[in-house]
Amino acid sequence: MVVLSGRAVGRATLARQMLVERADVSAVEAVGRLAGMQGQEAKHPYVGLWSRVDGFAEEDLDRAVADREIVRATLFRGTLHLVTAEDYLRFRTTLAPVLEAGLRMLKERAEGMEPAKVVAAAERILAKEPLTFTEVRDALQGEFPEVNERALGFCTRMLVPLVVYPTGVRWGWPANARFTPAEDWIGKKLHQKEAQGELVIRYLQAFGPATPADFQTWSGLSKAKPVFDSLDLERFTDEDGKTLYDVPDAPRPDPGTTVPVRFLPEFDNLLLAHAKRQRIIADEHRPAVFTKNLRIKATYTVDGLVAGLWTAAKKRDVATLTLTPFGRLLKKDLAALEREGTALLGFLEPTAKTYEVVTGG
Missing domain, CATH: 1.10.10 (Arc Repressor Mutant, subunit A)
Structure with missing residues (x-):
């Protein structure tokens, strides 16, 4: 069996996550490719799409939500997710x-x-x-x-199959949002047939190569290995000798592929979709990101790995992005973060007159 290095595994996942190169796709197609986005709080999927979709604008997602093509609902792991309406209808019974x-x-x-x-x-x-x-x-x-x-x-x-009822507020939903029956809102009935095999394929297309334990961590479902073994999947071995499954002909870039710096929002699924997460974050940095009160902080990546935290704030007409690195940043990486961070501030705070990127302790 072919052995995939940790770097090769990481590059494969980043490519599928549209983090090696932004994709020229609609918000609906992007959310579908990602098999949904953690939507614990309404704002974060907007940031996640901005980092992944070429030319993404806030109104792109607003429009898809208003057109009922994307919904926000309780789904994977029993938490709120942003998913396409078709995926909600297809997989709600599977995840019941x-x-x-x-x-x-x-x-x-x-x-x-x-x-x-x-x-x-x-x-x-x-x-x-x-x-x-x-x-x-x-x-x-x-x-x-x-x-x-x-x-x-x-x-x-x-x-009860429900979706969060959108309003005209920024980021689509208020903090104390209302809920409404999913079938009434979407205008179609839930698929009644379980489709765990299809869900495994969708998971691997978004997060593979991966193990059944990874899928279980992401979905909340159990006993996934027999389902993996029943599918026509490719098999690899990671550096620890574990079998990794993948869909045939999935993107697996050269491990030396250059990956740009990227900003990930709080609760980004990329940090939640695997049992072991070294492909995106080193174990020693996890305590700084995964808090005891179950929050997952906003992070940025350098060379495909989480390298620090970020926060954004606006005071008067000045919007500031504060970077908290986990280690020393090379000048070229800091310059790239400043460029990308300034663009992110423009997305988050379009009415600000001044944008600043600073490095904190």
Whole structure:
């Protein structure tokens, strides 16, 4: 079996992530290629697309959301993701076991709750109008006064196919957004047939080469190896002797391929899609990025690996991007980060009059 070096594996994934070269594609095609984007907070997929799509503009994603071609919904790992409407319809049933298993987190708070009855009530309530989850919980509490209100809301979030209702605010959705039934919003029915094999292919096209454990980490599904073994996939070995699976004829650039600096938003899926993440971040840097309160900080890459953190802020008419490097930066890399960072500030803060990129401690 062909052995792929860590650098070769990293370059292959970066190419599929459109981070070796920005792609000339629509927002819908980009989100589809990525098999969805972590959408914990509304702003971050916009930044992720800006770093991946040539000429991406904020209104490109706004338009796709308004046209109901892209939706924001609870999906992979039971978290909010931005996905194409077609992918949501195709894979919601496949991922239902992940969402159903999430109810176990409720433990004693689920006492007295009958999920089927809660789902039926929630569907009836939400069919009338889009509601925030505070409003959903309040309405359900009136029907199930003996059940924990948080449990009622969580059951609805996990078991009822919903999408986040967009508004005219910047980045598409307010912090306390409303939810609405997915099938009503998209205008089509969910696919009822499970399609885990298809989902594995889509995962590898976006994040491969990879292991079944990597797919499980990304999707939340379990026992994936038999599915991998049933598919017509190529097999490689990594430097530790583990078998890596990949779709035939997928891009696997030369390990020496030059990779430009790139800025990744908070919660970027590239940092969440593998059980072992050395292809994108060294183990010693992970504590600085993955916080104890489950946030994943915004990062930048140099030569294809996470090399530091970034934050952006605007004060009066000045927009500032602050870099926090994990080590010493070469002059050429710092210059590249300053160029790319200034362009990013222009995207984030278009009304600013001055843009500054500074290096913090």
